[in-house]
Amino acid sequence: MTHKLTLQAIEPVTHNVNHLVFDRPAGYEFAPGQATDFALDRDGWREEQRPFTFCNLPGSDTLEFVIKSYPSHDGVTEQIAKLQPGDTVLIEDAWGAIEDKGPGTFIAGGAGITPFIAILRARLDREGTLDGSQLIFSNTEARDIILREEWERMPGLDTTFTLTGEDAPGLPHARIDAGFLDRTVKDWSGMFYVCGPDKMVEDIAGLLRDKDVPAARIVSEEARGGPRPGVLVKRAGND
Template structure:
């Protein structure tokens, strides 16, 4: 079933990322971590659906997304970044494999952090603190870090920000990559899930590194790649 959403508000999050708030259809339900296929409701774009994840919670009035634009692609995300209140989009029913399966380590690359926003927000709402949760978040540069203040303000959440294309980042950010060497001292063999989301090559590399470090398949939560 398709739903038409009207944009209520759009505001910048980073230099190329926007927070969008839409109205919510009556009876529309989803689980934190889920996504929808979204298309612009305008001529020439209705068949160009792309997956985006909710950052809002099921009990909230609107449906919210944080979407990174890629102007060089001359595509859907570029158009989304130019939307204004009153514009509309079309979405299908929610889907997704990432859901809250308990405390653990959340490993994200770029816009792949968005499924974790609602999952962590829900856990914080229920538990009052994110004890036993760590976010490892990789980006190209420091200015690309999405919702840094939000994550740093989540009670109990340990945060590690890492950048790949900036040799000398500012305080609280390290340069490097999330590889086996990086993960070696961050893998708890006794407890906790490992949630992984980002570009497909990153998901594959991180998953392989975790398994090589002894993490069992049932402790790794990733999005379906099919």
Template sequence: MSHKLTLKALAPVTHDTNHYVFDRPEGIDFEPGQAAALMLDREGWRDEDRPFTFTSQPEDTILEFVIKSYPDHDGVTKRLPDLTEGDHVLMTDPFGAITDHGPGVFIAAGAGVTPFISILRRRSRDDALSGSQLLYSNKTEADIILKEEWERMDGLNPVFTVTDEESSDFSQGRIDRKFLEEHVQDFEGKIFYICGPEGFVDDVRDSLKGLGAEADNIITEEGW
């Protein structure tokens, strides 16, 4: 089923990521971490859908998304920042396998952090972040989405790493087996959430299994 949303506000989050606020039509139900596909309500674009994660809460009266744009690709994300208040997009029904399974280690690369925004915000609101970590990889510090918010969350242990900025004071390099060994304790029985490019998800999952994480405790999108 397709829903028509009206843009209420748009504001920058980073140099290439924006926060979008839409109205919320009736009949839309989702869990923190889930997503929906958005389409531009324009001629020639209504069949071009891309999945984006809700960053609002299920009980909110609006729908929010944090979306990274890729200007090198002439697609939906390149054109979304050109929307103005009152413009429309089309949205599918919600879907997604990444939902809240309890405190754990949230592992993300780039825009892969977006499914964790609503989950961690809700846990922060409910004072239920104890025992949770955020391991977050980006190319540069400027690419880190909501860095200050993660650092302010009481009970969350954020660890940032960058791959293309040698001058950064953060950890250098990708999230690999060595990185996981350095920053995670007790892999057995712990819940791990992974989101990012498909190759990233595969590599991190394999590393976690090799370090003793149980396959049933590794949460990713279906098919990844």
């Protein structure tokens, strides 16, 4: 079912990421980690749907997204960055297989962090702490880290930010490989949540299998045979 949303507010999160707040249609439901197919409500754009993940708590009276834009591609995400309060967009019903299955290690690459925003916020709201959870978040540069201050403030959440494109004070300059995981993962017996670019998710899933982590403890869209919202959010910038 298609729903029309009206933009209430838009504000920058990083140099190329915006937080968008929309009104919420009566009866619209989603679970933390789920996404929706999103289109601009404009001639020539209504058929250009892109998947984006909800970042607010399910009980709020708004629908919110954190969306990375790619201005050089003259596509949907560039147009999203230009939206103004009062503009409308179209979304479909919520979907997605990334869900909260308990404390664990959350491994994200770039815009792949988006399914984890609502999951971690909801768990913190419910439990009051994120004890037992760890976030490993890879980006190209320090300025690309989405919601870094929020992650660092979350009580109980162990955070590790790593960069692949620059050296920055206090942050490792390394890709997430077997050695990095050996040095960084605090608990190999818990759940593992993985979202990011295709190759990254494939590689990390293989590394986890090599460490004898069973499939039942690996949460990703790929693990359930479907598309991954965080990856698709990143892909959307390609057009």
